[in-house]
Amino acid sequence: MPNSHLINILNDWMQWPSICQQHPSLEELTPLNEGLTNENWLFQPKDSQAQYVIRCNSNKESDFYINRHHEREVHQSISELGLCPAVIFENKEKNYWIRPYINGKTLKETLVNNSSPELLNQVTQILKQVHQLPLNQHWPTIDLNDRIESYWQQLISKQPDQAKELEHLKTAIERQFKTSNDFKPCLCHMDCNTQNWIINQNETHLIDWEYAHIGNPAWDLAVLSESAQLNATQIKAMLKQYQSISITQFNQAKQEMQYLESLWFAIKLNLSLAEFSTTLNSIWSINKP
Template identity: 35%
Template sequence: MLSILNDWEQWPFCAEQPRPEHIRPLPGGLTNQCFLLQLDGGQYVLRLEGHNSQALDINRDAEFRIHRLLASKGLTPTIRYRAPQQHYWIRDYIPGRTLQPQDLTLPRLQNMALQLRQIHQLPTPADIPVLSIGDKAAHYWDSIAAQTNHSPLLDLRPLLQSRLQGAPDARRTLCHMDPTPANWIETADGKLVLLDWEYAALGHPLWDLAALLQQTTLSPPEEAQLLHSYGVSNPQHWQFAQAQMRYLAALWYRAQGYWSDEELLPVLRSL
């Protein structure tokens, strides 16, 4: 961290060298490490990229381009500096609280879904990668196979890869792909800000909605109301998108070592 603080002269917003007491860790973050940087000119977030970007198939240049696009629309904090070595950046700090699963009430979810739809309606940049569920899952499967030889688990790969490839239909939009509660900040005035764009890509808009609802406890009528307000009219497409997102999420947790083979197996069998 001291070597990063020594870069201060390259930061256009910094007038004097920050001291170690000016920085403290921020909670959360399964992929990256974030720190609150307190300077005379304001508060910033210094984000260190995770060392497992390649293992997780994260394109950091694409993430940076997408983040800048969304920041230009006022939908995510502005990045003030990116290190030439590309291993950290500094962005504006947004005071507020990180959402928890219990915060996902229907009114709040409706606001979150509206914000996602706003993102989905943006013009599609030409230099943004297209997400393939099959390719992303194959990357995670390869990582899992390097960690285990558990045959009942690995034997599911061909069937699930065949069953869950593709997309609900031909639509493609800019998608966040990980709009879970931990990636949302709610400010004191109720504004919702979506962070952490490392998995963003051109994808199907229902993938974002399915990922958003993964940790909710909505009743069937509440879910139907939310889907209606978002404009979901094909239940088969919705169910397929849900299965695809459960598939990717489960593989990610095992590839990262957060789940065991025994925890992953019943989830995959349910798909």
């Protein structure tokens, strides 16, 4: 991000709610390696011990079905449960917001030394708590088939010279893959990988709600299990703890999320046809026409 935009953001400091007492400088910002969508900065004011995250939002929101208004509402609901820090300032024109920084370890880092059943039970219960939230009527509902089709069209438009091969690949997958409607809709995080869980002094936070939609609760469990590399015994324990999702529903959801994620990464990282095909073949054995 150009320094000029960051300077422009720091010039808002007098609008911020008692974060700092003097004009902040670029030296008080440290880039955070969080997420692939937005740009995050750790802000440590010189005149305070508190730390904050300044998140500069991506300008490609529509490509990935991100609605900042809906995200803000969902984030507020989750923060009221104590599961993520509340946003304390937002500037819609400059497309950024500020929230307190959580000084802890990600679930990914924590699992290196602690893969106890208690930890898995804890995160499973948090997801169940989220899934039981009352639904807001205007929160967006994900249509998985529509999302998959949209990602395919984006991918094909990015690689017009490979359009024919990509269409063949798409057809081959459609022969053997069908989505399921066997679930009770609820609020889903949709990106609850182990990097988006922060553990701090025995508190567990789930951050980054920009992809949240109403959908299938098994999707969140599938993303979590894949990211945490859970084995069959751990998956069985997770489903027992959650109680209302069968192994058949889980396996279906896992395949759906692997497919959706492979398309997302192919677009985001500009994967070649060969790289994308390799990824898809890790999910299915694809027989091309």
